[in-house]
Amino acid sequence: MNDLINLSVNDLKNFPIKDLSRLQDNINKAIELRKVADKKELINKFVSMAEESGFTIEELLADKTVSTKNKKGRAEAKYRNPDNHSQTWSGNGRKPAWLVELMGTGKTLDDFII
Secondary structure: OHHHHOOOHHHHOOOOHHHHHHHHHHHHHHHHHHHHHHHHHHHHHHHHHHHHOOOOHHHHHHOOOOOOOOOOOOOOOOEEEOOEEEEEEOOOOOOOHHHHHHHOOOOOHHHHEO
């Protein structure tokens, strides 16, 4: 096996394309088989860990108190354009163009607080 791992591009460049393609196909198949085997092994470990703790996998996966998603929503608006109330800004990130323009007229950020 180490012979395959230690092959360099220079070693492979002299192989016929047909052989390289077959090698590539075999490697891709081996990767897929390995992924399936590794996945089964992990599932078995998780099931064992759950059972040792007195749970089933179904109970753990159904638990709504554990979130796997980033529930970061839009930040609440803190500033509003007095001329167009649909234009707001949370104070995060770059200042919107409407705010920069209005501040250029001498107004301060406090003038736009909601």
